[in-house]
Amino acid sequence: MLPFASILLGSMQLASIPSPSSGTVDLGPLTIHMYGLMLLAGIAACVAITGLRWTARGGDWDLIFRVAVWGVGFGIVGARLYHVLTSWSSLPDEWWGPLAVWEGGLGIWGGIAGGVAAGAIVAKRSGASVFALMDAAAPGLLVAQAIGRVGNWWNQELFGKPTDAAWGLEIDPARRPDEYLLESTFHPTFLYEGLWNLAAAALLLILDRFYRFKPPALFALYVALYSGFRFFLEQLRIDPSKELLGMRLNAWVALVVFIAAVAFFVWWQFFRGGRLPRRSRERKQEPPPAMAIPRGRVRSRR
Numbered sequence: 001m002l003p004f005a006s007i008l009l010g011s012m013q014l015a016s017i018p019s020p021s022s023g024t025v026d027l028g029p030l031t032i033h034m035y036g037l038m039l040l041a042g043i044a045a046c047v048a049i050t051g052l053r054w055t056a057r058g059g060d061w062d063l064i065f066r067v068a069v070w071g072v073g074f075g076i077v078g079a080r081l082y083h084v085l086t087s088w089s090s091l092p093d094e095w096w097g098p099l100a101v102w103e104g105g106l107g108i109w110g111g112i113a114g115g116v117a118a119g120a121i122v123a124k125r126s127g128a129s130v131f132a133l134m135d136a137a138a139p140g141l142l143v144a145q146a147i148g149r150v151g152n153w154w155n156q157e158l159f160g161k162p163t164d165a166a167w168g169l170e171i172d173p174a175r176r177p178d179e180y181l182l183e184s185t186f187h188p189t190f191l192y193e194g195l196w197n198l199a200a201a202a203l204l205l206i207l208d209r210f211y212r213f214k215p216p217a218l219f220a221l222y223v224a225l226y227s228g229f230r231f232f233l234e235q236l237r238i239d240p241s242k243e244l245l246g247m248r249l250n251a252w253v254a255l256v257v258f259i260a261a262v263a264f265f266v267w268w269q270f271f272r273g274g275r276l277p278r279r280s281r282e283r284k285q286e287p288p289p290a291m292a293i294p295r296g297r298v299r300s301r302r
Contacts, residue, residue, distance in 0.1 A: 036151075054133065142198070158190045167188065168185030204225075
């Protein structure tokens with residue numbers, strides 16, 4: 001029995017999540033940066049989900065494509081700008097360092113702000129409801145973020161504190177912080193976030209199926225669900241970050257955004273007009289009856 005226990009214990013210790021040796025894949029003369037490929041896959045998923053939801057509400061695909069073009073462009077700029085301003089020390093020590101998006105480093109807060117601002121301008125100029133479009137995009141944004149986190153796995157970044165759990169992530173010594181060089185496995189915080197985002201997206205779809213939200217209440221709920229869990233993840237992450245009053249800057253941002261999103265959701269959905277009834281209780285509006293003409297007013301044919 002003792003040998004079996006030692007073998008079992010040894011197998012449990014060997015269980016872990018391996019990391020790719022490189023963040024690129026060579027296909028003949030082409031070098032594909034997997035971080036960028038995951039971003040493109042996430043964008044495609046978001047556009048598809050948002051388009052299906054928007055057209056189901058009577059919208060058109062043309063607006064979705066135009067919003068995607070401008071929203072994605074300004075979203076990437078905003079995300080990179082946020083990362084550069086808050087994590088300057090982690091940039092490559094080259095002149096092209098601030099532009100090296102393929103090396104990772106996109107701040108979700110800046111991405112959401114830039115993408116929403118650009119998309120809102122396009123939607124407003126097209127005469128569409130900006131708030132309704134934001135609600136239509138909320139689940140797709142979570143799915144896009146989940147897919148994008150796979151790029152962090154390829155780059156061996158955004159992992160958490162050391163752990164001996166079976167799902168611990170193997171990190172190459174060159175990628176480990178100096179104070180954790182002797183550790184081998186770490187919390188895969190990007191995996192936690194990705195799974196949470198997928199679960200949150202499913203929750204939003206279910207809630208939107210049975211309840212009527214007053215736009216942009218569903219988008220506010222998306223922001224609250226993401227930022228609340230992000231605050232928890234920031235307590236596990238060990239990558240370089242600015243601190244304020246003993247806590248990571250991104251943790252403060254997540255906390256403030258979470259409180260603001262929850263407060264807005266409660267006020268907008270329950271106090272500003274109250275909650276709308278369930279979809280199942282709604283009745284289809286019947287067309288008004290045709291105007292009746294008194295018989296005495298109808299002229300007989302001659």
